[in-house]
Amino acid sequence: MIKTDTLIIGAGPVGLFCVHQLGIIGLKCEVVDNLDKIGGQCIELYPDKPIYDIPAVPKCTGEGLTNNLIKQIEPFKPNFYLGERVQEIKKLKKKWIVKTNKGSEFEVSSIIIAAGVGSFEPRKFPTKDAEKYEGKQVLYSIKDKKIFKNKTVVIFGGGDSALDWAIELSNTSKIILVHRRDEFRGMQASIDKVNQLKDEGKIDVYKKYQLNSVIGKEKVESITIKHDDDTIKEIKTNYVLGFFGLIMQLGPITEWGLNLDKKTIPVNTENFETNKEGIFAIGDICSYPGKLKLILSGFHEGALAARGCFKYAKPEEKLRFEFTTTSKAAQERLGVKK
Amino acid sequence: MTKITYIESNNKLHTVDVPNGLTVMEGAVQNNIPGIDADCGGSMACATCHVYVKEEWFDKVSKKENGEEEMLDMAYEPNKFSRLSCQLIVTDELDGLIVTMPEKQA
Ligand SMILES: Cc1cc2nc3c(=O)[nH]c(=O)nc-3n(C[C@H](O)[C@H](O)[C@H](O)COP(=O)(O)OP(=O)(O)OC[C@H]3O[C@@H](n4cnc5c(N)ncnc54)[C@H](O)[C@@H]3O)c2cc1C
Ligand code: FES
Numbered sequence: 001m002i003k004t005d006t007l008i009i010g011a012g013p014v015g016l017f018c019v020h021q022l023g024i025i026g027l028k029c030e031v032v033d034n035l036d037k038i039g040g041q042c043i044e045l046y047p048d049k050p051i052y053d054i055p056a057v058p059k060c061t062g063e064g065l066t067n068n069l070i071k072q073i074e075p076f077k078p079n080f081y082l083g084e085r086v087q088e089i090k091k092l093k094k095k096w097i098v099k100t101n102k103g104s105e106f107e108v109s110s111i112i113i114a115a116g117v118g119s120f121e122p123r124k125f126p127t128k129d130a131e132k133y134e135g136k137q138v139l140y141s142i143k144d145k146k147i148f149k150n151k152t153v154v155i156f157g158g159g160d161s162a163l164d165w166a167i168e169l170s171n172t173s174k175i176i177l178v179h180r181r182d183e184f185r186g187m188q189a190s191i192d193k194v195n196q197l198k199d200e201g202k203i204d205v206y207k208k209y210q211l212n213s214v215i216g217k218e219k220v221e222s223i224t225i226k227h228d229d230d231t232i233k234e235i236k237t238n239y240v241l242g243f244f245g246l247i248m249q250l251g252p253i254t255e256w257g258l259n260l261d262k263k264t265i266p267v268n269t270e271n272f273e274t275n276k277e278g279i280f281a282i283g284d285i286c287s288y289p290g291k292l293k294l295i296l297s298g299f300h301e302g303a304l305a306a307r308g309c310f311k312y313a314k315p316e317e318k319l320r321f322e323f324t325t326t327s328k329a330a331q332e333r334l335g336v337k338k
Numbered sequence: 339m340t341k342i343t344y345i346e347s348n349n350k351l352h353t354v355d356v357p358n359g360l361t362v363m364e365g366a367v368q369n370n371i372p373g374i375d376a377d378c379g380g381s382m383a384c385a386t387c388h389v390y391v392k393e394e395w396f397d398k399v400s401k402k403e404n405g406e407e408e409m410l411d412m413a414y415e416p417n418k419f420s421r422l423s424c425q426l427i428v429t430d431e432l433d434g435l436i437v438t439m440p441e442k443q444a
Contacts, residue, residue: 045383067389117377124413159408180411181407185407244412247384247444249444265376293379
């Protein structure tokens with residue numbers, strides 16, 4: 001059990017800046033994110049695209065913004081729990097107990113939900129019968145590639161993940177690559193390599209096909225795929241892999257007894273607290289009259305929510321308003337005081 | 339104002355007036371029509387605003403720009419009439435447009 005002042009759910013830009021705002025006023029926090037990297041939408045959806053409306057930063061990319069935020073919060077040494085989804089929260093006297101799907105547990109006096117549009121999860125096959133085999137022979141990510149050795153593997157998708165795994169696994173497995181269109185969308189070098197392997201007979205490629213059904217008993221035995229023109233083909237296989245990118249899903253957040261408005265959590269605009277005492281929501285996930293889903297709005301929300309957390313962490317202390325320019329305490333926390 | 343009909347996957351119809359200049363996605367969201375999530379707010383990064391454009395309208399809506407086809411790869415059950423509704427700008431020419439939503443967006 002990890003004990004600290006505040007737990008931040010979501011390592012997007014808004015959660016990251018909130019680490020800073022908590023740190024400046026002397027509160028410690030830990031950050032959990034289901035992505036395997038820091039940066040939320042900025043890093044997952046648009047690392048190379050430019051952003052022009054961060055105050056005092058005329059232009060930066062999603063990745064640049066993330067890197068700068070990581071640098072800005074370095075003095076506070078937050079711990080990141082990546083690849084973990086916050087699953088459960090429970091009130092225990094004056095504290096909140098938080099659990100992730102990987103078994104991490106926290107005891108905190110407040111929680112800041114900076115969960116964006118939800119946690120990033122793999123997109124799945126629409127076919128119902130794929131569910132039954134999920135995590136066994138139907139997979140959306142690869143943990144141990146040795147299981148595919150000398151097996152038949154059908155890979156669905158047309159982007160870099162699908163192409164890279166098709167290339168890599170073709171050394172030791174029989175690979176069938178299925179894509180819904182004529183063109184792949186990966187890097188040119190990978191597309192060329194796949195075409196070459198196809199010409200050498202090392203990979204079978206089916207274009208304009210999508211998964212139609214999964215057939216098997218205990219294990220997957222075969223699948224059928226359907227062409228744009230409705231012709232159906234059956235393929236015997238051991239494994240089915242789908243690489244369709246990630247999607248954001250609210251998931252467990254809907255089960256915590258918080259008020260919800262569509263996919264957002266209503267908050268007050270004084271300190272961004274939700275209907276539950278000690279739980280705050282900031283960034284894309286919060287809603288209030290006039291809410292803009294902008295990074296700059298999220299920074300402001302985080303500044304106020306951090307102050308809201310103070311009274312739960314240090315109920316007997318009074319928080320004084322100070323500037324970083326002149327506050328000795330803040331500069332000590334930043335590690336810049338000489 | 340342009341009339342647009344959104345059909346849910348359970349065949350429920352919603353016909354609304356959408357101001358020109360908005361997107362077909364915004365027309366649905368602002369009128370609380372279920373079936374279009376639009377998680378990325380129209381930045382062509384989520385494919386949860388996926389619709390099937392009625393066949394007779396498909397050639398009348400603006401052509402796909404760079405990146406849309408790639409995003410549609412990730413959509414739920416795309417077909418040849420699939421579009422991202424955040425990329426369809428409403429104009430007078432689209433008066434009467436009919437789009438159908440997929441069974442779900444993800
Ligand atoms: C293509 C594109 C361009 C954009 N351009 C701009 C722009 O120019 N200017 C601008 O201001 N905004 C822009 N935005 C919007 C901006 O990216 C978002 O407003 C911002 O990312 C919101 O930050 P956030 O920290 O609230 O949430 P996110 O960035 O969405 O991060 C939330 C994180 O929380 C995690 N999470 C959620 N639930 C859980 C859970 N239960 N357990 C663990 N982790 C969880 C998710 O995995 C995610 O990493 C753009 C968005 C897109 C898609
Ligand atoms: S709203 Fe996200 S792609 Fe259209």
